[in-house]
Amino acid sequence: MSGNESKFSSELVAKVNELWKRYPHKKAALIPAMHLIQAERDGWFSDETVADTAALFGLPDMHVRGVVGFYDMFHSEPVGRHVVRLCKTLSCKLRGADGLIQHVNERYGVKNGETTQDGCFTFKHFECLGHCANAPMMLVDDEKHLDLTADKLDSVLGGLS
Amino acid sequence: MSDNGHVTLTIDGKEATVPAGINVIEAAKQVGIEVPHYCYHPRLSVVGNCRVCLCEIEGVGQLQIGCNTLVRDGMVVNTTNERVSRMREGVMEFLLINHPLDCTICDQAGECKLQDYAVDHGSGITRFEFDKGKKPKNISWGDRVVFDAERCILCTRCVRFLDEIAGTDEISIDHRGEKSQLVVRGDGKLTSPYQMNIIDLCPVGALTSRDFRFKSRVWFMKFTPTIDTSDARGCNVVAGTRDNRMLRMVPRYNPNVNDYWMSDHGRLHYAFVNDEDRIVMPTAGGKPAPYPVALSRAQAVLEGARDEGILCVASSYMTNEELFALKGVCDALGVEDRYFLLPMGEGDDLLIHPEKAPNARGCRLAGFRDAPDDWSSQEFGALLYVKPRELIELPAEVIERCKKKVVFSLTKHASDVNIPLTTWVEKDGTMVSAGDRVQCVRQGMVYEPTLLTERVVLDRLHTLLDPAFKGASTAVLAFQRMADEHPALDGLTWLSVGLLGAKLNKAEALA
Ligand code: SF4
Ligand code: FES
Numbered sequence: 001m002s003g004n005e006s007k008f009s010s011e012l013v014a015k016v017n018e019l020w021k022r023y024p025h026k027k028a029a030l031i032p033a034m035h036l037i038q039a040e041r042d043g044w045f046s047d048e049t050v051a052d053t054a055a056l057f058g059l060p061d062m063h064v065r066g067v068v069g070f071y072d073m074f075h076s077e078p079v080g081r082h083v084v085r086l087c088k089t090l091s092c093k094l095r096g097a098d099g100l101i102q103h104v105n106e107r108y109g110v111k112n113g114e115t116t117q118d119g120c121f122t123f124k125h126f127e128c129l130g131h132c133a134n135a136p137m138m139l140v141d142d143e144k145h146l147d148l149t150a151d152k153l154d155s156v157l158g159g160l161s
Numbered sequence: 162m163s164d165n166g167h168v169t170l171t172i173d174g175k176e177a178t179v180p181a182g183i184n185v186i187e188a189a190k191q192v193g194i195e196v197p198h199y200c201y202h203p204r205l206s207v208v209g210n211c212r213v214c215l216c217e218i219e220g221v222g223q224l225q226i227g228c229n230t231l232v233r234d235g236m237v238v239n240t241t242n243e244r245v246s247r248m249r250e251g252v253m254e255f256l257l258i259n260h261p262l263d264c265t266i267c268d269q270a271g272e273c274k275l276q277d278y279a280v281d282h283g284s285g286i287t288r289f290e291f292d293k294g295k296k297p298k299n300i301s302w303g304d305r306v307v308f309d310a311e312r313c314i315l316c317t318r319c320v321r322f323l324d325e326i327a328g329t330d331e332i333s334i335d336h337r338g339e340k341s342q343l344v345v346r347g348d349g350k351l352t353s354p355y356q357m358n359i360i361d362l363c364p365v366g367a368l369t370s371r372d373f374r375f376k377s378r379v380w381f382m383k384f385t386p387t388i389d390t391s392d393a394r395g396c397n398v399v400a401g402t403r404d405n406r407m408l409r410m411v412p413r414y415n416p417n418v419n420d421y422w423m424s425d426h427g428r429l430h431y432a433f434v435n436d437e438d439r440i441v442m443p444t445a446g447g448k449p450a451p452y453p454v455a456l457s458r459a460q461a462v463l464e465g466a467r468d469e470g471i472l473c474v475a476s477s478y479m480t481n482e483e484l485f486a487l488k489g490v491c492d493a494l495g496v497e498d499r500y501f502l503l504p505m506g507e508g509d510d511l512l513i514h515p516e517k518a519p520n521a522r523g524c525r526l527a528g529f530r531d532a533p534d535d536w537s538s539q540e541f542g543a544l545l546y547v548k549p550r551e552l553i554e555l556p557a558e559v560i561e562r563c564k565k566k567v568v569f570s571l572t573k574h575a576s577d578v579n580i581p582l583t584t585w586v587e588k589d590g591t592m593v594s595a596g597d598r599v600q601c602v603r604q605g606m607v608y609e610p611t612l613l614t615e616r617v618v619l620d621r622l623h624t625l626l627d628p629a630f631k632g633a634s635t636a637v638l639a640f641q642r643m644a645d646e647h648p649a650l651d652g653l654t655w656l657s658v659g660l661l662g663a664k665l666n667k668a669e670a671l672a
Contacts, residue, residue: 047347060324060330061330062320062324062330062331062332062333063330063333065333065335065346066333066334069333069334069335069336069337069344070334070335070337076335
């Protein structure tokens with residue numbers, strides 16, 4: 001599949017071409033490439049984006065669809081301008097994640113998987129994000145916020161636009 | 162490696178010499194040992210996700226999955242010992258944890274691998290005392306396949322079939338872990354003309370046939386090996402009947418013809434068998450007449466038309482034995498115009514054949530010519546017509562140009578003598594499929610006890626025309642008589658044709 005016919009930006013295609021060089025098969029670069037694609041396509045995979053990705057990789061579209069469905073980092077529904085992932089696995093739970101979840105539910109009016117009315121962020125409960133030493137923690141887009149309290153959480157979320 | 166590409170290994174104490182490169186499941190099969198398996202299928206890629214095929218390979222610490230373990234020389238495999246049984250029981254326990262156990266309302270009951278293996282390898286009791294996971298049931302995947310997510314064990318056979326064999330790649334798995342569920346592309350309806358094969362492939366009751374669902378428990382049915390007559394491919398099938406009505410067809414493995422598959426069109430091509438409008442008694446002059454009366458009327462009609470000429474039109478749905486019986490009648494009457502009708506349609510590269518009838522080759526073998534596109538305006542004293550079941554008919558003006566008519570048909574047809582046809586599941590016989598393979602059809606039911614098959618009727622008519630003629634008493638003997646006479650069939654016997662068919666000797670003339 002030549003990059004010229006692709007529906008993606010030439011920058012993205014160039015980056016994917018670089019990724020392909022790192023793996024024995026093109027297919028192996030699918031997940032890193034899908035992160036780039038998701039960012040370029042408003043943070044989620046529509047049927048069209050799935051089809052374009054499949055075309056870029058020369059894979060059946062249902063294969064890409066399966067990858068989107070399997071990994072929580074990929075979204076099959078539209079998301080807000082930011083994605084807030086709050087860890088709810090053991091360490092964070094023991095250190096008060098449940099209270100933070102309730103705080104978000106009440107203060108921002110969003111439950112797991114929902115997007116705020118102004119489209120600012122989508123809130124997601126997440127499995128362990130690997131910072132148990134600083135529990136509870138959350139990930140806002142690509143940035144981690146550790147040792148959370150309700151105040152700290154509010155100052156981060158309040159700063160989002 | 163032992164000699165030329167074979168390896169020798171020991172399976173459950175039995176020594177087996179098998180081709181190199183096959184897996185443990187296939188090797189065990191060759192020495193008569195069944196290793197249970199769900200996700201593995203000989204024609205699909207190996208994914209190894211159901212884990213029920215675990216075997217012990219001596220010298221290897223962990224148990225290995227038989228589907229993904231290739232045989233090696235000197236390998237020692239145990240498929241049934243204590244350790245394997247315990248592990249398999251564990252696998253079955255996991256597979257059944259969220260299973261709804263709704264066998265009583267499940268169409269798969271009786272031919273379900275989950276039931277079979279639960280009995281053979283399960284513990285018989287459950288230790289799981291929590292709520293089972295809930296998933297959607299009775300999801301329509303279009304007008305042919307119904308999906309039940311709770312029963313699905315996520316073996317991905319259906320996913321792989323549509324991807325690797327049918328090439329439409331329409332199913333994928335959404336989510337993961339206990340939430341995993343199959344999804345179909347787009348509006349959730351399957352499009353493949355081969356989609357119903359996933360119903361046979363599904364080892365459990367997750368995929369059922371909209372056509373067959375709830376019609377009958379399989380243990381009340383009778384299964385007859387025969388062939389699909391929707392086109393010239395002649396896919397090998399098992400016809401399921403109950404109370405003398407046809408309920409379903411599923412493909413039967415034949416590596417030379419259809420492998421494990423068949424098209425949906427072929428599978429669903431049987432409604433006319435059960436049609437309530439079928440005629441079950443001949444008519445003469447429009448009035449019901451027993452066979453002897455109808456046949457002497459036919460004799461009179463045909464003999465009376467000899468001078469003006471008779472047009473004989475056969476059907477490419479007839480068996481070879483019937484076609485040769487019709488040929489005998491034509492010979493006795495000196496009929497020159499002998500044709501057959503063949504419906505044509507679309508074909509593809511997999512199994513669907515453009516000739517939409519099973520036995521055009523048999524017609525040619527018996528000396529019938531392909532019907533012309535433009536019939537001449539010749540008039541005939543009589544028409545002897547075996548009406549094809551559907552898709553094609555003799556043009557009305559050709560019929561009108563014949564003064565008298567003797568017509569064989571499934572449903573009523575205006576004529577001087579009308580004789581009922583029987584369908585291919587009601588008789589034994591042979592047909593010549595694409596690739597010039599002689600294949601058997603076998604009787605699985607009787608639509609109505611009064612019906613005689615066309616071969617018997619035509620032989621009786623022949624005897625009326627020529628008292629010296631004596632028909633064969635069974636289709637098997639009729640085949641033998643044909644094989645003795647016709648060089649293309651020379652050397653074939655009913656038994657050598659058998660379940661898988663055999664090649665014609667001289668094929669060139671028939672294509
Ligand atoms: S529907 Fe049947 S064939 Fe498909 S994955 Fe589920 S169990 Fe396997
Ligand atoms: S058959 Fe081997 S893992 Fe499923």
